[in-house]
Amino acid sequence: MSKPVILCVDDERMVLDSLRMQLSTAFGIRYTYEGAEDAYEALDLIEELDGDQISVIVIISDWLMPGIKGDDFLIRVHERFPKVIKIMLTGQADEAAINRAKKQANLHCCLLKPWSETELLETIQSALSQL
Amino acid sequence: MIKPVIICIDDDQTVLDSLMRELSVNFGDRFEIETAMGGLEALELVEDLLAEECEIAVVIADYIMPDMKGDEVLKRIHERSPNTLKIMLTGQATIEGVSNAVNSAQLYRYIAKPWVSSQLNLTLQEALKIYWLEHQLAEQNAQLRASERRLAQFLEAMPIGVSVHDATGKTTYANRKAKELLGIELLPESTIEQLSPMYQVYRTGTGQLYPNNELPIVRSLAGETVRAEDLELHQLDRIIPLEVSTTPISNETGNITYAICTFQDISDRQRAESDRLRLAQEREAKNVALRMHREIEAKNQELANTLQQLQATQQQLIESEKMAALGQLVAGVAHEINNPIGAIRSLAGSISSFLSPTLEQLPALFQTLTEEQGEDFRALLGRSLHQELTLSTKEERKLKKALRSQLQDLDFSETDAESVADTLVIMGIYNEIDFLIPLLTRSDGFDVLEIAYKLSQIKRGMTTIQTATERASKVVFALKTYAHYEHSGQRTQANLTEGIETVLTLYQNQLKQGVNVIRNYAELPPILCYPDELNQVWTNLIHNALQAMDNRGTLTIDVTTIDFQAKISFTDSGKGIPEEIKSKIFAPFFTTKPPGEGSGLGLDIVKKIVDKHQGKIEFESITGQTIFNVFLPARL
Numbered sequence: 001m002s003k004p005v006i007l008c009v010d011d012e013r014m015v016l017d018s019l020r021m022q023l024s025t026a027f028g029i030r031y032t033y034e035g036a037e038d039a040y041e042a043l044d045l046i047e048e049l050d051g052d053q054i055s056v057i058v059i060i061s062d063w064l065m066p067g068i069k070g071d072d073f074l075i076r077v078h079e080r081f082p083k084v085i086k087i088m089l090t091g092q093a094d095e096a097a098i099n100r101a102k103k104q105a106n107l108h109c110c111l112l113k114p115w116s117e118t119e120l121l122e123t124i125q126s127a128l129s130q131l
Numbered sequence: 132m133i134k135p136v137i138i139c140i141d142d143d144q145t146v147l148d149s150l151m152r153e154l155s156v157n158f159g160d161r162f163e164i165e166t167a168m169g170g171l172e173a174l175e176l177v178e179d180l181l182a183e184e185c186e187i188a189v190v191i192a193d194y195i196m197p198d199m200k201g202d203e204v205l206k207r208i209h210e211r212s213p214n215t216l217k218i219m220l221t222g223q224a225t226i227e228g229v230s231n232a233v234n235s236a237q238l239y240r241y242i243a244k245p246w247v248s249s250q251l252n253l254t255l256q257e258a259l260k261i262y263w264l265e266h267q268l269a270e271q272n273a274q275l276r277a278s279e280r281r282l283a284q285f286l287e288a289m290p291i292g293v294s295v296h297d298a299t300g301k302t303t304y305a306n307r308k309a310k311e312l313l314g315i316e317l318l319p320e321s322t323i324e325q326l327s328p329m330y331q332v333y334r335t336g337t338g339q340l341y342p343n344n345e346l347p348i349v350r351s352l353a354g355e356t357v358r359a360e361d362l363e364l365h366q367l368d369r370i371i372p373l374e375v376s377t378t379p380i381s382n383e384t385g386n387i388t389y390a391i392c393t394f395q396d397i398s399d400r401q402r403a404e405s406d407r408l409r410l411a412q413e414r415e416a417k418n419v420a421l422r423m424h425r426e427i428e429a430k431n432q433e434l435a436n437t438l439q440q441l442q443a444t445q446q447q448l449i450e451s452e453k454m455a456a457l458g459q460l461v462a463g464v465a466h467e468i469n470n471p472i473g474a475i476r477s478l479a480g481s482i483s484s485f486l487s488p489t490l491e492q493l494p495a496l497f498q499t500l501t502e503e504q505g506e507d508f509r510a511l512l513g514r515s516l517h518q519e520l521t522l523s524t525k526e527e528r529k530l531k532k533a534l535r536s537q538l539q540d541l542d543f544s545e546t547d548a549e550s551v552a553d554t555l556v557i558m559g560i561y562n563e564i565d566f567l568i569p570l571l572t573r574s575d576g577f578d579v580l581e582i583a584y585k586l587s588q589i590k591r592g593m594t595t596i597q598t599a600t601e602r603a604s605k606v607v608f609a610l611k612t613y614a615h616y617e618h619s620g621q622r623t624q625a626n627l628t629e630g631i632e633t634v635l636t637l638y639q640n641q642l643k644q645g646v647n648v649i650r651n652y653a654e655l656p657p658i659l660c661y662p663d664e665l666n667q668v669w670t671n672l673i674h675n676a677l678q679a680m681d682n683r684g685t686l687t688i689d690v691t692t693i694d695f696q697a698k699i700s701f702t703d704s705g706k707g708i709p710e711e712i713k714s715k716i717f718a719p720f721f722t723t724k725p726p727g728e729g730s731g732l733g734l735d736i737v738k739k740i741v742d743k744h745q746g747k748i749e750f751e752s753i754t755g756q757t758i759f760n761v762f763l764p765a766r767l
Contacts, residue, residue, distance in 0.1 A: 021478070112469070
């Protein structure tokens with residue numbers, strides 16, 4: 001059984017890298033930390049990992065991305081993998097989109113950029129402990 | 132005063148003397164008494180006297196005379212001076228002689244010799260009286276005729292037409308002026324009924340012949356004194372308006388025998404009248420015009436004021452449109468700032484947490500490293516820090532996989548291979564890892580790697596922070612530039628390309644969603660313009676382009692120069708502008724968006740700003756390609 005994956009999805013490379021660094025420093029070797037630069041890449045990756053029997057347990061996704069937006073992406077993930085913890089991390093709060101993701105993707109919560117490390121880690125911790 | 136003459140003719144001198152004596156006594160004071168011996172002398176005398184323009188009042192002649200008979204003499208004298216009274220004084224006169232004298236000489240009296248003085252006196256007195264009367268009469272007649280002539284002259288000379296008509300209407304007299312006005316030379320024969328048509332008399336303004344019974348002449352012949360101004364004469368080439376006055380003339384029994392008609396051409400008067408009217412009208416019109424002019428001036432002032440207000444309002448609208456556009460951008464802009472700031476915060480936190488432990492561990496580490504290993508460590512750091520290439524996460528995953536299998540070939544366990552490969556890839560080391568094996572195969576190899584990792588992350592983190600700060604500043608700057616309000620209204624030199632880039636920065640968010648931006652910027656010198664307002668133009672055009680493409684497609688921006696003009700073109704691959712609205716898109720308040728979204732002022736303001744720069748904007752559009760071209764004069 002391979003390590004579960006925490007997946008970060010953001011089209012902004014510097015956000016992606018800094019997020020992964022934060023998470024890997026905080027959670028260490030318990031998880032594998034993957035990144036995708038848009039929703040399609042993320043969806044492909046999730047399927048690929050699933051094919052390799054590796055499960056994605058947390059997805060932290062931006063909202064405003066090229067291709068499909070964060071809420072649509074998370075809804076699609078939820079259809080395939082309802083158990084995944086989905087968190088939106090966005091620089092722009094679109095009320096309607098967030099509500100949609102909450103309703104149709106069981107969004108765990110939405111954090112705003114710039115995010116507080118503490119807040120982020122605590123959110124993930126609490127979500128993981130609920131599993 | 133030459134006295135008139137009495138001539139006595141006799142062949143007898145004593146008779147002559149006698150006569151002379153008698154006549155002188157009674158008539159000498161008033162008359163010259165002459166004598167002549169015989170007929171021939173008498174005739175000579177008569178000639179002389181006539182030549183001297185003497186008047187011969189009476190001739191007394193004898194009948195029997197040797198040279199010429201008295202009746203013959205009298206007859207001759209009568210021929211020469213018919214007014215002279217002739218008296219025959221004779222003792223022997225035949226009936227024949229006397230009747231001859233009577234018939235051919237108009238003998239006045241015959242006195243027989245010897246005469247009685249008193250009879251002669253009386254006869255002479257009577258004769259002289261008659262002569263005198265006839266003389267008077269002749270004089271009076273002459274005067275009368277002279278008067279008549281003068282009158283006729285006056286009438287002819289008068290500038291008023293005068294005509295006289297008898298009771299039948301026939302024109303018995305017409306002076307020169309009358310003939311001229313009536314257009315005739317000779318007086319025609321006509322009756323009353325024919326007057327109007329013959330003289331072409333019309334009633335003014337009706338084009339109809341003057342009714343006969345109303346003609347002034349006709350009315351005057353009926354006894355009326357008339358004055359009329361409604362007649363006009365129609366000649367071939369002109370119409371003459373007339374003022375007509377007619378008066379009846381009656382004879383001593385009171386019957387109307389004539390009517391006098393005076394008429395004059397009043398065209399001058401009419402013209403003067405119409406001139407006066409015209410002048411009065413002109414004066415009135417001038418007053419009205421003056422009043423209107425004042426009113427118009429007042430209105431103009433009002434309009435000028437309103438225009439000023441409108442211009443100010445327009446400026447406000449442009450400003451607020453700019454702000455409204457900005458409002459729409461803010462959300463995306465916020466995103467653009469929040470990303471770098473998020474990264475900065477995160478990295479700063481990581482660096483902070485890495486730094487202390489690493490610094491503590493480093494000295495201990497170096498003490499345990501051999502010289503060679505030390506080299507390898509520096510090489511490891513070097514490789515990591517010099518790696519500037521950023522690969523996509525997809526590519527990185529591929530490389531990680533390859534590295535993992537490579538490590539597994541080197542007898543690393545799956546988990547270790549996974550962990551090492553992961554770390555190396557994050558550090559930017561994707562291949563050629565042989566040099567690292569010695570380090571990695573140390574018992575604390577993973578810790579060494581960890582320290583190297585942290586060090587490189589600190590350094591790379593700093594670099595990323597710098598990049599992120601640059602990015603955030605750029606966005607803030609773009610925002611500031613966009614929101615800037617130039618108060619002075621002066622043109623300044625500006626680089627158009629910079630302005631376009633500023634706007635693109637603000638739209639980074641939208642562009643990221645799937646817009647491929649192609650820039651073709653030619654060398655463009657700075658242009659004298661209103662840079663803030665041009666930024667508004669770029670913003671509107673880019674905004675519209677992105678909307679048409681739904682933030683997915685290709686946006687091409689071409690900046691070139693053509694004939695001293697800068698040409699800036701924005702091409703999008705969006706759905707295009709429908710044919711039927713192409714003519715309306717620059718109209719104010721025209722929008723294709725639902726109410727509440729967009730003021731519809733965008734392109735109107737763009738056009739106004741382009742016009743302000745003496746530039747031109749045009750577009751062509753088909754589905755899949757819409758091009759907006761903005762031409763700005765580069766020389767102002």
